[in-house]
Amino acid sequence: MLDFPRWKVVSIWLTIAVLCALAIPSLIPQRITDKWGVNLPRINLGLDLAGGSYLLLEADVNDVAESRLEAMREQVQTEMRRQDPRIEIGDISSRGGRLSFLLRDPSQVDAARERLLSITGGGVGMTGQREWDIQVVDSSRLVLTPTQAGLTQAVDTAMGDATEVVRRRIDELGTREPTIIRQGSNRIVVQVPGLQNPQALKDLLGKTAKLEFKLVDESATPQQLASKQASAGSQVLVYPNNPTGIPLIAVKRSAIITGDQLSDARMEFSQQTNEPQVAITFDSQGGRKFARVTQENVNKPFAIILDNQVISAPNINEPITGGRAQISGSFTTESANALAIALRSGKLPVALKVVEESTVGPDLGEESIRAGILASAVAVALVVAFMLVTYGRFGVYANLAVVINVFVIVGVLALIGGTLTLPGIAGFVLTIGTAVDANVLINERIREERHRGRSVVQAVELGYKEASRTIFEANMTHAISGIIMFLLGSGPVKGFAVVLLIGIATSVFTAVLFTRMLTAGWLRRTKPKTINI
Amino acid sequence: MRLLKLVPDNTNIDFVRLRGLAFGLTLILSVLAIGVTFAKGLNFGVDFEGGLMIEERFVTPPDLDRLREVVNAQNVGEASLQQFGDPRTLTIRLPIQEGADEGATNAAVKKVETAISQAFPGATFSRYSTISGKVSGELVRNGVLAVVLAVLGIGLFAIVRFEWQFGVSTIAAIVHDLLMTLGFFALTQFEFDLNIVAAVLTIIGYSINDKIVIDDRIRENMRRYRKMEMREIVNLSVNETLPRTVMTSVTILLALGALLFLGGHVLRGFTAAMILGIVVGTYSSIYVSSSLLITLGLRANPAPEKVTRSGIENAERVAPRGE
Numbered sequence: 138m139l140d141f142p143r144w145k146v147v148s149i150w151l152t153i154a155v156l157c158a159l160a161i162p163s164l165i166p167q168r169i170t171d172k173w174g175v176n177l178p179r180i181n182l183g184l185d186l187a188g189g190s191y192l193l194l195e196a197d198v199n200d201v202a203e204s205r206l207e208a209m210r211e212q213v214q215t216e217m218r219r220q221d222p223r224i225e226i227g228d229i230s231s232r233g234g235r236l237s238f239l240l241r242d243p244s245q246v247d248a249a250r251e252r253l254l255s256i257t258g259g260g261v262g263m264t265g266q267r268e269w270d271i272q273v274v275d276s277s278r279l280v281l282t283p284t285q286a287g288l289t290q291a292v293d294t295a296m297g298d299a300t301e302v303v304r305r306r307i308d309e310l311g312t313r314e315p316t317i318i319r320q321g322s323n324r325i326v327v328q329v330p331g332l333q334n335p336q337a338l339k340d341l342l343g344k345t346a347k348l349e350f351k352l353v354d355e356s357a358t359p360q361q362l363a364s365k366q367a368s369a370g371s372q373v374l375v376y377p378n379n380p381t382g383i384p385l386i387a388v389k390r391s392a393i394i395t396g397d398q399l400s401d402a403r404m405e406f407s408q409q410t411n412e413p414q415v416a417i418t419f420d421s422q423g424g425r426k427f428a429r430v431t432q433e434n435v436n437k438p439f440a441i442i443l444d445n446q447v448i449s450a451p452n453i454n455e456p457i458t459g460g461r462a463q464i465s466g467s468f469t470t471e472s473a474n475a476l477a478i479a480l481r482s483g484k485l486p487v488a489l490k491v492v493e494e495s496t497v498g499p500d501l502g503e504e505s506i507r508a509g510i511l512a513s514a515v516a517v518a519l520v521v522a523f524m525l526v527t528y529g530r531f532g533v534y535a536n537l538a539v540v541i542n543v544f545v546i547v548g549v550l551a552l553i554g555g556t557l558t559l560p561g562i563a564g565f566v567l568t569i570g571t572a573v574d575a576n577v578l579i580n581e582r583i584r585e586e587r588h589r590g591r592s593v594v595q596a597v598e599l600g601y602k603e604a605s606r607t608i609f610e611a612n613m614t615h616a617i618s619g620i621i622m623f624l625l626g627s628g629p630v631k632g633f634a635v636v637l638l639i640g641i642a643t644s645v646f647t648a649v650l651f652t653r654m655l656t657a658g659w660l661r662r663t664k665p666k667t668i669n670i
Numbered sequence: 671m672r673l674l675k676l677v678p679d680n681t682n683i684d685f686v687r688l689r690g691l692a693f694g695l696t697l698i699l700s701v702l703a704i705g706v707t708f709a710k711g712l713n714f715g716v717d718f719e720g721g722l723m724i725e726e727r728f729v730t731p732p733d734l735d736r737l738r739e740v741v742n743a744q745n746v747g748e749a750s751l752q753q754f755g756d757p758r759t760l761t762i763r764l765p766i767q768e769g770a771d772e773g774a775t776n777a778a779v780k781k782v783e784t785a786i787s788q789a790f791p792g793a794t795f796s797r798y799s800t801i802s803g804k805v806s807g808e809l810v811r812n813g814v815l816a817v818v819l820a821v822l823g824i825g826l827f828a829i830v831r832f833e834w835q836f837g838v839s840t841i842a843a844i845v846h847d848l849l850m851t852l853g854f855f856a857l858t859q860f861e862f863d864l865n866i867v868a869a870v871l872t873i874i875g876y877s878i879n880d881k882i883v884i885d886d887r888i889r890e891n892m893r894r895y896r897k898m899e900m901r902e903i904v905n906l907s908v909n910e911t912l913p914r915t916v917m918t919s920v921t922i923l924l925a926l927g928a929l930l931f932l933g934g935h936v937l938r939g940f941t942a943a944m945i946l947g948i949v950v951g952t953y954s955s956i957y958v959s960s961s962l963l964i965t966l967g968l969r970a971n972p973a974p975e976k977v978t979r980s981g982i983e984n985a986e987r988v989a990p991r992g993e
Contacts, residue, residue, distance in 0.1 A: 185797075185936070193805065336776065494775075495799030501725070501936075508934030515932055516925035523921060526674040560865055563929060563937050567872065567944070570925035571879075574918045578883065581914040588679060607886045611879040614827060618820045618875035622868060625816040627809065630868040637872070669673060 141657050149654055153541055153647075159548035178551045182330075183558030183632055186506050188499035189330035194303070194342060194489040196323045201295045201487050202288055206231045209257075209269070209281060213238065216256050217249065224249050236281040243277040253279065292323060295486040300325055303489070305482035306341050325489065335496055337475065345444045345488050346479035348396030348417075350427070350462075353438040353450055357387030374440070376447035378466060386447050388440045393430045398423025402480035404473040407465060413473035414465035417480065424460025432456040443476070509562035516566045517543065524573055528580045529669050534655045535576035538647040542572050545643045546636065555639075558632030568640030574611070575648035578604040584670050593668050594660060601653050608649060612641050676920065677913040685908045685956060686901040686964065692957035700846060703853025710856045715863025716763065718810050720803035722775060724762045724782060729792035731757035740789045746778040752861065756935060759796070766803055775800050813867040817848070820871055824878050828885070835966040836885050840878060843951075843959035847877050850950040851943060865940045873947025876922070880915060880955040887911050888960065900968060904960050912956075919952045 162170050162177035170177055184191050210231050217224040225241035226249075240249055250271060257269040268287030272280045283291075300319050307315045307327065316328040332338065354371040365373045367387045376386040401418040419427055431439075431453050440450045441464050448466045468476070520539060524532035546568065550557065583600035591599065619641065622634035716723040734751055737760070741749040747765040762782065767775050779798060786793050801809075821844050829837030851870055855862050887907040895903065923945060930941040 195804075336780075339776065491775075491800075492802040493800070493805045495797065497797040498795060500727075500794070501796035505934050505936060508932055512929045512931075512933040516928040519924040519928060520921050523924060527676070527917065529673050559934075559936055560868055560940065563933070563940055563944075566925050566929045566933070567922070570922035571876070571918075573921050574879070577914050577917045577921070581911075581917065584679075584913070585910065603890070607883050610831060610886060611882045614824045614878040614882055615875040617823045617827060618871045618878075621816050621820045621823065622871050625812045625819070626868065627812070627864070630864055633865075633868045633872075 141654050146654060146658075149651060153545065153651070156548035156552075156643075157541065157544040159551050160544045163547050163551045178554065180547065180551050181554065181556045182502075182506070183556045183561065184328055184330060184495075184502075185497050185559040186502045186509075186557065186562075187330045188333070188497050188502035189328065190332040190335035190338065190496045191494065192327040192335065192339070192342070192491055193320075193493035194325040194327060195492045196292075196296060196299060196325075196487040196489055198288075198292055198323055201292050202234060202283065204487070205283065205288075205291050206234065206236055209236055212256050213253070213281075216252050220252065222248075224252070234283070237274075238279055240277045240279065246273060246276060246279070249279060253281065257281070289322075296323060296325070298486045299489065302483050302485050303327065303342060306478055307338065309478040309482060310338065310341065324492075331499070333496065333498065335494065337471065339491060339494075340472075341475050341479060342489055343491075344475070344479045345485045346396065346476075346482075347444050347484045348399070348480055349392040349442040350394045351388040351390075351392050351440050351442060352430075352434060353440050354387040354389055355437070359383070362387060374442060374445060374447050376440075376450065378449065379447075386440060386450060388442070388447070393439065394419065394423050394427050396480055396484055398426070399480060402477045404470070404477045405463075407463070410465075412465065413468045413470045414463050415468070415473050415477045415480065416461065416463050419460045419462075421460070424458075427460065427462070428456055428458040431458075505559050505562075509559070509565075513543075513562065513566055513569070516569050520569055520573055524576070528576075530659070531576070531580050531583070531652075531656070531668075531670055534652040535573055535580070535648065537655065538576065538644075538652050539569060539572055541651065542640070542644055542647040543569065545647060546639050549639050549643060550636065555635050556632055557636070560630060560633035561636045564633045564636035564640065568637065568644065571615070572640065572644035572648055575604070575608045575644060576652060578607055578611075579649070579652070580670060583668075587668070587670065593665055596668075597656060597660065601649070605649060608645065612645060616641050675913070676916050681909050681912055682905075683909060683912075684905060686905050686961055688957065689961035689964070692961065696846060696954075696958055699853075700849045703849040703856075707849075707852045707856040710859065712852070712855055712862040713859045715861045715866075716799060716801050716806070717864045718806050718813075718862070720766045720801050720806040722764050722767070722779060722798065722800040724764075724779060724798040725796045726760055726762065726786055726793050727796050728758045728760070728790055732760065732790055732793075734760075736789070737762075737786070740785050741782055744778070744781045744785050746782060759935065809864060813864065816867065817870060817874070820874050821845070821848075824874065828878075828882070832885055832889060833968060835963050835968040838966060839959040839962035840881050840885070842962055843881060843954040844874055844877055846954050846958055847873055847947060847950050851947055854946050855943070860939045860942065863939070865937075866943050869940050869943040869947065872944060873951060876948060877951030877954065880918075880951055881959045883914065884908060884911050884955055884960050888963065900964050904964060908956060908960055915952060915955060919948055922948055 159178060163180040167179070170179070210229060213236065214226070214229070217226050222245075224245050226238045227241060229236070229238040240246060250273065253269075253271050257267070257271065267284055268290065270282045270284055272282070274280055296319055300317060303325055304315075304317045307317065307329065314330060316326070318326045320326050327338075327342070329335070329338065354367060357367055357371065357373070361367050362373055362383060362385045365385070367373045370390050371387050372390050373385055373387050375384060377384050379386055398419050399417055400420040400423075403416050404413060405416045406412065407414050418424075435453050435455060438450045438452050440447045442448070443464075448464060464476070517539065521536045524535050524539075526532070528535065543565075546565065549555075579600050582604045583596050586596035586599045587593075616638065619634050619638040622630055623638065626634055738749055738751060741762055741764075746767065750763045752761045752763065753759070764778060764782070767778050779800070783795055821841060824844070825837045825841040828840045848870065851873060854860075855866070884907060887910055888904060891898070891903045891907050891910075895906075898906075926941055926945050926948070929937060930945065933941060
């Protein structure tokens with residue numbers, strides 16, 4: 138137990154040196170390390186310490202299911218019409234989460250089924266489960282039911298896309314090092330350090346930014362508008378700024394062009410009114426299509442629709458051929474800019490809702506760091522003094538271990554790119570208290586064995602040997618609760634668990650192995666007949 | 671240099687004899703803790719109840735009644751105010767806003783902040799958070815699940831490494847520690863939030879740590895003194911480990927004490943919970959869990975497969991202390 142070959146001594150010191158060196162960048166202010174021009178691993182500060190905003194966004198899964206159903210409805214309608222022979226269908230409905238329609242000619246049921254199979258595609262993922270179940274009811278009605286596997290896949294895809302869109306939008310805001318992570322099946326965590334007013338961010342993320350240009354249905358009667366029941370092929374939408382005073386308008390269902398065909402969107406000021414507006418540029422295909430439709434519909438109004446709400450309904454005075462258009466409404470500079478960003482970054486495949494939010498001011502964060510550092514320093518000082526007066530030389534060894542342990546924890550945390558939160562600091566302080574427990578166990582055991590009349594070497598050897606088993610078992614139970622906290626905890630609690638777990642691992646190394654090496658070295662050098670413990 | 675000894679050498683306190691008294695006291699305290707928890711309830715934080723929390727810093731300590739009036743006049747629901755140590759820092763709690771969409775919540779935060787900065791010039795917000803009912807429900811579920819899993823996991827570990835009686839007595843002692851902690855939070859009405867769950871899990875880990883050390887010694891002594899009565903073994907083991915139990919508790923309390931007084935107000939509840947847990951955990955290690963082993967009928971001469979033999983241990987028998 139007390140035999141330490143040279144290679145062992147060297148490797149222990151080397152490990153400590155490397156881990157302590159890793160801690161250095163985290164202890165120096167970032168503006169200094171930035172000047173060194175190398176990217177050194179350092180501890181990230183959690184939002185509760187750095188100040189900033191945390192948002193938990195949740196997507197409505199039903200929303201995904203619904204829009205998927207609507208997309209399928211359109212696909213079915215085109216597919217049945219597209220090929221020869223045309224299959225006439227009617228009574229199409231997407232109620233109750235299923236799509237069902239009637240075949241005018243029941244003899245076409247097999248052909249219709251064939252076409253449905255081709256558009257509902259193959260299987261999902263590895264298991265190859267179908268995305269839709271196709272059923273024939275009463276020999277002339279076809280019912281499409283989304284399967285669970287298909288729905289899960291759709292939600293997964295939508296969330297993947299949504300995360301990307303969220304990332305693009307936040308990047309456009311120009312904030313510092315945002316973190317955007319998917320969480321669970323339908324959530325996204327957004328953390329933006331340094332952001333004090335998350336309002337702009339929330340406005341930006343709250344927009345689906347589904348942009349559509351549709352022709353206005355001028356034949357709609359006021360009664361139709363009031364009952365929100367437009368004639369076939371049209372729909373009634375909300376139009377808050379309608380000059381007629383009625384906040385509703387009827388538009389054609391099919392869009393002339395959608396936001397998918399944009400190549401750019403910028404905020405600018407109108408040359409006539411000097412009010413902020415959003416200038417959009419279509420891609421070449423979209424530009425051609427827009428030119429054609431405006432040519433065919435001169436002197437008719439069209440509606441600019443954002444997220445199912447009409448922003449404005451200008452008249453087409455002349456064909457718009459340049460592939461450019463302006464969206465003007467009652468914008469402020471900020472809202473026009475936000476819309477431009479949202480349009481540029483693409484539409485969200487699913488609406489996101491903020492379900493949890495917290496913002497920490499920079500003063501509180503700084504104060505917490507200061508308090509945390511002070512508390513840690515005082516805790517170390519108290520524990521060190523106490524160990525010294527209780528165990529003398531052995532206390533010095535334990536104290537060296539504690540101080541090194543502090544640096545090693547910082548080093549490991551930096552190495553794994555961990556985040557230090559306020560509860561993490563508490564974990565830190567607690568680890569300082571518990572790390573010496575191993576040394577207390579060892580030293581008490583050595584005391585006991587000396588009382589039983591064993592020689593110095595025997596007592597020390599037995600002290601380490603017997604205590605090691607206890608230390609292992611005690612740390613295991615601690616680790617169990619730490620792991621559970623890590624797995625089930627969220628945010629700050631996770632930060633606490635990480636520090637606790639690292640502390641358990643490193644303290645076994647420093648408090649047991651490192652102090653044993655020091656003690657063994659001392660015993661070999663001086664061969665004391667008696668020890669003061 | 672004369673070294674400090676918190677616990678004198680060779681103590682010989684008859685802890686087992688005090689066991690009847692300790693069990694009685696423990697039982698009464700536990701019942702009281704349950705009673706208080708049910709009667710007064712816990713003061714759940716926003717993360718467990720949903721709603722919104724705004725922390726404001728004022729230039730001078732504000733008049734609480736006036737502040738309450740100002741907030742309530744915004745028509746955002748009944749405000750509850752809470753103060754942390756510093757009289758200039760206050761948190762304002764509001765219920766989940768009607769309609770529950772983010773618009774309503776945002777509007778409420780804005781309204782309250784504007785009203786406060788008008789009524790109390792110079793007031794600044796230091797943090798705020800809003801949590802929907804759904805998320806808070808999940809947090810509660812995860813918190814309870816974490817505590818239950820930790821207790822079971824550690825109990826299982828104790829059963830695998832030791833005899834079943836150790837597992838049972840350990841779990842009993844943790845349940846006791848948990849009840850005391852809940853009772854403390856119900857009694858003081860300190861805010862019980864997500865961080866406190868972390869504190870509770872740490873208390874569990876620490877408390878077990880303490881018990882494992884004593885259990886380990888009991889197991890060792892059972893092997894060493896095969897003829898000795900169980901109650902004597904328990905007494906001897908608790909006495910032998912008493913210096914360590916006290917030393918470790920003191921070092922941790924020193925560290926946590928620094929955190930309590932210097933660590934800032936955000937961590938205060940968290941640290942208070944941990945300090946309480948360590949005191950209660952030390953008590954239950956000494957009086958509850960080891961004595962319970964006798965009640966559960968643990969016998970000397972454990973099953974041979976559980977014995978890990980080591981050379982030195984069996985080579986010589988040393989007389990127990992005090993003899």
